[in-house]
Amino acid sequence: MKTQLKKGVLEMCVLALLEQHDSYAYEIVSTLADSVEMSEGTIYPLMRRLQNDGLVSTYLVESDAGPPRKYYRLEAKGLETLQAMKSEWSGFLAEVNKIVGANKS
Amino acid sequence: MKTQLKKGVLEMCVLALLEQHDSYAYEIVSTLADSVEMSEGTIYPLMRRLQNDGLVSTYLVESDAGPPRKYYRLEAKGLETLQAMKSEWSGFLAEVNKIVGANKS
DNA sequence: ACAGGTACTTTGCTATGCAAGGTACCTTCT
DNA sequence: AGAAGGTACCTTGCATAGCAAAGTACCTGT
Structure with a gap:
């Protein structure tokens, strides 16, 4: 891809994803990798950014298998940003599809 | 954006765009800028890439206003690539929209 | 003890878009 | 003639974000 x-x-x-439920990086990659194909090298810097921008907060949870998991929770600012992104995305989509004439429902 | x-x-x-008719960089930017917002600093390196990859060929046409225009014509390989890109794009779209649940018709 | 799964993190690389600057030609207005 | 503004080309340097690869560490099962 x-x-x-x-x-x-x-x-x-x-x-x-975080809007649906809190999660940790490794799980997020596992979930998204099926559809969008992403790797760990991508997620960790990304999560750091989200945190630095105050879109998410974190808390540690002990795991019974492996090191503790760093859970991320979507914050209010994150939800706002998500909504802004969604509308930007669908606007962008519309423009691009107008140009390339890709009208797959 | x-x-x-x-x-x-x-x-x-x-x-x-080139699939519809031959065009030159400046015109392409003017056209696309309305919907997708792009600038000249983007198009010239891009056109160079397309040419280097053999997706387009070029020919010069004198202009009655300004320097000669470098027209680009879509080649067979370019058409193939375009079609591959389109299908990749709509596949990607589908996956992303499944995740973010953006069902704007 | 070793293999393998879980989970975190970092380093260096690559691709691409963009702002900013530059060149040059033509027309129009002053 | 000179200045201004549109057309059209091009290049340099920067910022961003994804990725492969490598490393650490913990736990379970063989």
């Missing part, structure tokens, strides 16, 4: 297409979109996907 | 979203997509848009 083309790397470039994902630029900027993965962030939105991660936020969307 | 978010820069990152365009990564990889602009190339497809340019090829899609």
Whole structure:
């Protein structure tokens, strides 16, 4: 899958997942990897960014298998950002599809 | 408009325009700028890439206003690439929309 | 003890878009 | 003639974000 297409979109996907329930990086990658193909090298810097921007907060939870998990929770600012991203995304989609004439429902 | 979203997509848009009719860089920017917002600093390196990859060929045409225009014509390989890109794009779309649940018709 | 799964993290690389600057030609207005 | 503004080309340097690869550490099963 083309790397470039994902630029900027993965962030939105991660936020969307966190909107449903708190999660930790490793789980997020496992989930998204099925559909969008992403790797660990991508997620950790991304999560750091989200945290630095105050979109998510974290808390540690002991795991019975492996090291403790760093859970991420979507914060209010993160939800706002997610919604802004969604509307930007669907606007962008519309424009691009107008140009390339891709009208797959 | 978010820069990152365009990564990889602009190339497809340019090829899609060239599928309709030959064009030159300045005109392409003018056209696309309305919907996707792009600048000259983006198009010239991009066109160079397309040419180097053998997706387009060029020919010069004198202009009655300004320097000669470098027209680009979509080649067979470019058309193939465009079609591959389109299918990759709509596949990617589907996956992302499944995740973010953006069902705007 | 070793293999393998879980989970975290960092380093260096790559691709692409963009702002800013530059060149040059033509027309129009002063 | 000179200045301004549109057309059209091009390059340099920067910022961003994804990824492969490597490393650490913990736990379970063989």
